[in-house]
Amino acid sequence: MNPIAEVWFFNQGWQPHGFQKETWKAIATGRSGLLNAPTGFGKTFALWFGILQHYYEDKHFRRQQQKFKTTKLHALWITPLRALSKEIYKATQELSAELELDYRIELRTGDTTIAQRQKQRKSPPQALITTPESVHLILASKGAADYFKHLEFIVVDEWHELMGSKRGVLVELALSRLKAINPKLKIWGVSATIGNLEEAQEILLGKDHNGVLVRAQIQKKLSIETVFPDNLERFPWAGHLGIKLLDKVVDIVNRYGTTLIFTNTRSQAEIWYQHIITAYPEFAGLLAIHHGSLSDEIRQWVEQALHEGKLKAVVCTSSLDLGVDFRPVNCVVQIGSPKGIARFLQRAGRSGHRPYETSHIYYVPTNSLEIIEGDSLKYAVAHHIVEQRIPYIRSFDVLLQYLTTLAVGDGLEAHVVFEEVKKTHCFESITEDEFAQCMAMLVHGGKSLSAYPDFHRLVLVDGLYKVESRKLAMRHRLSVGAIVSDLMMRVKFMSGKYLGSIEESFISRLKAGDVFWFSGRQLELIQVRNIEAIVKPSTRRTGVVPSWMGGRFSISPDLGIAIRHSFSHIRKRTGKSDEIKFLQPLFKEQENRSGLPQEDELLVEYIHTKYGYHLFVYPFEGKLVHEGVAQVLAYRFGKIQPVTFSIASNEYGFELLSATPFSIDQALITELLSPKHLHKDITEGINVQEMARRRFRDIAGIAGLVFQGYPGKQMKSKHLQANAGLFFSVFEDYDPHNLLLRQAYDEVFDFQLEEGRMQRAFDRISSHRIVLTFPEKLTPFAFPIFSESFRERYSNEDWQSRLETLKLQLEGKFE
DNA sequence: GACCTGCTGCGGGTTG
Numbered sequence: 001m002n003p004i005a006e007v008w009f010f011n012q013g014w015q016p017h018g019f020q021k022e023t024w025k026a027i028a029t030g031r032s033g034l035l036n037a038p039t040g041f042g043k044t045f046a047l048w049f050g051i052l053q054h055y056y057e058d059k060h061f062r063r064q065q066q067k068f069k070t071t072k073l074h075a076l077w078i079t080p081l082r083a084l085s086k087e088i089y090k091a092t093q094e095l096s097a098e099l100e101l102d103y104r105i106e107l108r109t110g111d112t113t114i115a116q117r118q119k120q121r122k123s124p125p126q127a128l129i130t131t132p133e134s135v136h137l138i139l140a141s142k143g144a145a146d147y148f149k150h151l152e153f154i155v156v157d158e159w160h161e162l163m164g165s166k167r168g169v170l171v172e173l174a175l176s177r178l179k180a181i182n183p184k185l186k187i188w189g190v191s192a193t194i195g196n197l198e199e200a201q202e203i204l205l206g207k208d209h210n211g212v213l214v215r216a217q218i219q220k221k222l223s224i225e226t227v228f229p230d231n232l233e234r235f236p237w238a239g240h241l242g243i244k245l246l247d248k249v250v251d252i253v254n255r256y257g258t259t260l261i262f263t264n265t266r267s268q269a270e271i272w273y274q275h276i277i278t279a280y281p282e283f284a285g286l287l288a289i290h291h292g293s294l295s296d297e298i299r300q301w302v303e304q305a306l307h308e309g310k311l312k313a314v315v316c317t318s319s320l321d322l323g324v325d326f327r328p329v330n331c332v333v334q335i336g337s338p339k340g341i342a343r344f345l346q347r348a349g350r351s352g353h354r355p356y357e358t359s360h361i362y363y364v365p366t367n368s369l370e371i372i373e374g375d376s377l378k379y380a381v382a383h384h385i386v387e388q389r390i391p392y393i394r395s396f397d398v399l400l401q402y403l404t405t406l407a408v409g410d411g412l413e414a415h416v417v418f419e420e421v422k423k424t425h426c427f428e429s430i431t432e433d434e435f436a437q438c439m440a441m442l443v444h445g446g447k448s449l450s451a452y453p454d455f456h457r458l459v460l461v462d463g464l465y466k467v468e469s470r471k472l473a474m475r476h477r478l479s480v481g482a483i484v485s486d487l488m489m490r491v492k493f494m495s496g497k498y499l500g501s502i503e504e505s506f507i508s509r510l511k512a513g514d515v516f517w518f519s520g521r522q523l524e525l526i527q528v529r530n531i532e533a534i535v536k537p538s539t540r541r542t543g544v545v546p547s548w549m550g551g552r553f554s555i556s557p558d559l560g561i562a563i564r565h566s567f568s569h570i571r572k573r574t575g576k577s578d579e580i581k582f583l584q585p586l587f588k589e590q591e592n593r594s595g596l597p598q599e600d601e602l603l604v605e606y607i608h609t610k611y612g613y614h615l616f617v618y619p620f621e622g623k624l625v626h627e628g629v630a631q632v633l634a635y636r637f638g639k640i641q642p643v644t645f646s647i648a649s650n651e652y653g654f655e656l657l658s659a660t661p662f663s664i665d666q667a668l669i670t671e672l673l674s675p676k677h678l679h680k681d682i683t684e685g686i687n688v689q690e691m692a693r694r695r696f697r698d699i700a701g702i703a704g705l706v707f708q709g710y711p712g713k714q715m716k717s718k719h720l721q722a723n724a725g726l727f728f729s730v731f732e733d734y735d736p737h738n739l740l741l742r743q744a745y746d747e748v749f750d751f752q753l754e755e756g757r758m759q760r761a762f763d764r765i766s767s768h769r770i771v772l773t774f775p776e777k778l779t780p781f782a783f784p785i786f787s788e789s790f791r792e793r794y795s796n797e798d799w800q801s802r803l804e805t806l807k808l809q810l811e812g813k814f815e
Numbered sequence: 816g817a818c819c820t821g822c823t824g825c826g827g828g829t830t831g
Contacts, residue, residue, distance in 0.1 A: 109825085134825085142830090167824075235817090237816085292823065476827090477826085787818045
């Protein structure tokens, strides 16, 4: 038994688990590894003990025998959140104090003051707790290699969270450098359970690693309950708010000590908060709200109050998904579909955050059909179905940033760094030629920008590429990182009248002439100019594009599988779960009006209403895929018959709506849904170029092509003119093989259109038997999709103002 | 007849 741990555990009155001993042993024998264990079982301590043991030469460490002293950085702990860094810092401070260790642990994030940073440079602590971005910032300073030379351990916390994003690429690249500086570096990762844990390990530790995978053999106890409405008849067929079940949620809150109420959107959180306070004024002061639009102060106040057990409940969004552990929380409520199994589990795990305590989660459906997800979630959890995290590959934007980082720091030797980079998972396939292209872009702007001196950034000095301009170096440090916030576009009439702002990601998907809803008006897009969308009022009925949203919020493929599984039970009448029994009347209705699809069937409904001619299709593939499938279908249809469609979709299916009748039969549907020539039809049927252009903005920002401006300062530089859109056009015209340009298109196909998933969906559908019905009225399946297209969109002004009043209320609390 | 969808995360500073 690890002697330091012994002391600690003795003092705590704890019994160490098998996985902790396994971790210590692995670390003691000089191995790297990945640790997977449920939250609340002391993963963090397990790793710290191993690291500390290594630090003290004397294996039989006792207080009086501290003899290892150094001013060298010994361990680096990377977390994805500043708040998490602080949490780990606090815990380790306590530990150090308890054991009277001579081991200095410090924090280094964006919050760290300049003075502290300077001190850390001069006399490094033994351990540094930090973020991926801050590690890159250290790499971007002189003497970085020296600073990291004695580093023995690196821990990447919540690796599953980083891996699926470009921040994961930042970590991969930093590791490649640190490993090169010190080949004996031991890497440890901490990951929640995901579908591809082995892959996660391989990406972190590198190919041919001989690290261990420590899996705790502890099953966290989890209780899942669906909250049912009193009767199905009075429960809405559509909608996503769930406020009808307010009283039942309050009942749950009353039964537990502290409850987190998760909603899917910020506005939904606001609405729930208001409704609870209005209906139950006794909750004033005991109920709080937490999401990304609130100020840091409010959020910190809420977190602190949660810690201290002062709150009865907090209504929140994903902002409380991760990180800080709130011991008093012993119940979680999920309003609406959690959209993914991993996220559902993650949220459930926010409660009962102690060994052997049960996590309680209540699932609150917001419309009739959604009730079924209660059954699907239980099925998925019971069968250990969890999503994978898909790592980014070939993110040349991050590579360009990284190369600049090195050049700002100690300077880089191209062929050395090429070999290092090639060992990462992300750039496994990079060729010498591609790397040379990257270098060329940094040295003289590459093929198309060499005429501009601003893009001659790297200079070769004694075999090392360096950034010599202090201005450029400074600017680079400011823009380190891979998080790009969504741009807001100003919506304006031709006269110049300003209507409001809207996510650029939405506008970028429209073509001139498309009609959309905004702030309660129906508008036609005339043109997009820089960051302005010029529109005019429209009354046109057809061609309305209600939304091509959902870029990020579709249900996961795995939850989709679980939902399809639940549906298969309904038709076969094998479902024994409460959810399926409860929904019988609804499905009866569906069957009477149209039909219920089996697992190997695809239901298609053709319905004529006063609004037009609707074609409803139900593949159960998630909203994102449905949007794409619908576009392709509409495009293919348009080539056969002259019909204009508007499109709507939800998690279960999609709708093509036309003002004019069209003819349809089984054979035609089969043909329209053929998986053949899919790539071609996507490219032609969807405005891929515009999507790539929008994607390119992020890429250009990360790559350092466009400078985002000094924080808090107005950007005056002429670089503003050289915006991403311009680069995109230049590359399209003069450098079509540009790596960043190609990356933009790849990302569109991989992440936005999810071409792979779409292809699989088409493949699956093509093997299904098509059941075509002609119902007289809208069916329970059709109604939610139908209502989707008749909703006002983007009138989020009123919840913004609600937000303001709330802020005022909360601020009153501070006094 | 039923309908208020769209999250989160990070981030300057020594060559006087």
